[in-house]
Amino acid sequence: MILATATISSATLAQDRYMTRTGHVEFHSSTSMEDIHADNDKVTSVWDVSAGVVEFAVLIKAFTFEKALMQEHFNENYMDSNTFPKANFKGNIKGVSAEQLKTAGSYPVAVEGKITIHGVEQPLIAKGTVTVDATGGIRAESDFAVKPSDHDIKIPGAVRKNIAEEIQVKVRMDYTKM
Amino acid sequence: MQRRTWIAIIIVAIIFGGGYAWKEYNRVPTGAASMDAAFSTTAEALHADFLADEAAATAKYVGAKEQAIRVEGVIRAVEQADGGGATVILETADAMAGVLCEFASDALPKDWKSGDQVTVQGICTGMNDLIPDVIMVRCAAVE
Numbered sequence: 001m002i003l004a005t006a007t008i009s010s011a012t013l014a015q016d017r018y019m020t021r022t023g024h025v026e027f028h029s030s031t032s033m034e035d036i037h038a039d040n041d042k043v044t045s046v047w048d049v050s051a052g053v054v055e056f057a058v059l060i061k062a063f064t065f066e067k068a069l070m071q072e073h074f075n076e077n078y079m080d081s082n083t084f085p086k087a088n089f090k091g092n093i094k095g096v097s098a099e100q101l102k103t104a105g106s107y108p109v110a111v112e113g114k115i116t117i118h119g120v121e122q123p124l125i126a127k128g129t130v131t132v133d134a135t136g137g138i139r140a141e142s143d144f145a146v147k148p149s150d151h152d153i154k155i156p157g158a159v160r161k162n163i164a165e166e167i168q169v170k171v172r173m174d175y176t177k178m
Numbered sequence: 179m180q181r182r183t184w185i186a187i188i189i190v191a192i193i194f195g196g197g198y199a200w201k202e203y204n205r206v207p208t209g210a211a212s213m214d215a216a217f218s219t220t221a222e223a224l225h226a227d228f229l230a231d232e233a234a235a236t237a238k239y240v241g242a243k244e245q246a247i248r249v250e251g252v253i254r255a256v257e258q259a260d261g262g263g264a265t266v267i268l269e270t271a272d273a274m275a276g277v278l279c280e281f282a283s284d285a286l287p288k289d290w291k292s293g294d295q296v297t298v299q300g301i302c303t304g305m306n307d308l309i310p311d312v313i314m315v316r317c318a319a320v321e
Binding site: 019021022024041042044045046055056057059061062064065066067068069071072082085086088174 | 202203204205206207208236240242244257259260261263265278280301303304306307308309311313315316
């Protein structure tokens, strides 16, 4: 009986867990001097809808830039990606239930948790949208801003005007059931 | 040296220096195909190395400076991306995790499919958390 209950609970939990290993994160810095944009299409995320817990894992060197020099400066001068090769987020998504994810629609959600970049953890609160399409595909999207100074990322004075004080970040995850 | 000669030298230096700076500023990231591979291995061995000692494997395969590595393996899946590129997942001993190889749309051979034995050259960016995939970007097929 206990075994059967445990098996059913485990199966129920597994049904409410979603993942992606090809999630998309992009960031954009815009100043009068220069626009800087980078994309990462290899972001891992696991979302436990029943518990409302979501996690993201990002490899810093997987960001690609249009220009090689920007990519080199990003990794070597600003992100110290040999010392801090990963960024991550762990928090909660509120505003959508496992039951709602069975029905096509668009659901506004609130995301709250801790984001770690450059080895420095900071609280993060963001709004987002979870969209369920007619085929049952689940997409979660969110935009938020990150300040390099909040994560102890030092911008040399010579290029301070080239990099925005707030970097705009966009996240897009297409989840599948685990 | 005459003043006119000095001016000519300075103008030439400005032209060449400016040209170099402009070229360097607009340089695009190099594709892995045009780089010499620092290491050749199999997808299973690469993944096993990361699982055994992630820090050591990162130092070796990712490196302090960008480098290409060559990986041979069997395709578990080919997933098309929204932006037009594709991800080739190579088999490892772990049924859940693999070696993920990111291809631009024009770099992936059209006939690659699950079960094929292939060789990929790419830039290894490390092993991810949550699902321990090893990630390679800017990949090219090795014939």
